Amino acid sequence: LFVDSPLAAGETVPLAPAQAHYLRTVLRLGDGAGVAAFNGRDGEWRAVLAGSGSRAALRVEESRRAQPESRGPWLLFAPLKKDATDYVVQKAVELGCRRLCPVLTRRTQTRTVRLDRLQAQAIEAAEQCERLDIPLVDPLRPLAETLADWPRERRLFVLAERRNAAPAARCFAQARGQDAAFLVGPEGGLDDTDLDAVAPLASCACTVDLGPRILRAETAGAAALAVWQAVAGD
């Protein structure tokens, strides 16, 4: 269970009403039931449930897992229609993405995102897949702005279908051990002005291909992360 409070032995952590309802009513947990709690910073703790309603809280008992180092690739993605954006966030978190960067590309149709909604999705996905860090979710920015202050030590793989790009798995294998990021276009794909925005990063960016078929944008992000995880282990 994600809690936005410090975790240490002896702490009492108040629960939000929705969390209390989930534990008490949905899971039917009683006083003293064990709950695994994490806050994205202090590792995982065994806690026990106490109180109900507005007094529901967790009493933190002992550490169960230390906080792992937060690595993992970044995903730059154009927002998609509502449910598809949720899918992108959910699958990216499950597949080890460390930072989600929504970007406006030339053909992006969905030109707003609700940052709070995406952050809530990221927390829910982290809870579900039992990772202890919460991936960062950036506000929506134009692609060029996101690339303007790009850290050159992070390799940027631009996912581009049918552009004679190198196979993703081969490029990822060559970048094993390095920091990585992937750029996925919107439903209508990346256009030449988007690729022009990447051009100044030639020393750390390259286009890669995920195979012979055109994938939906939400599939392409998940596929790239899965291939990276298989090849690079992050």
Ligand code: SAM
């Ligand atoms: N422009 C394409 C069209 O209309 O035929 C479709 C774009 S595709 C739905 C959305 C994004 O997914 C692309 O911009 C690209 O980043 C990624 N993508 C899809 N298939 C891919 C593939 N086979 N290899 C690499 N990237 C792919």
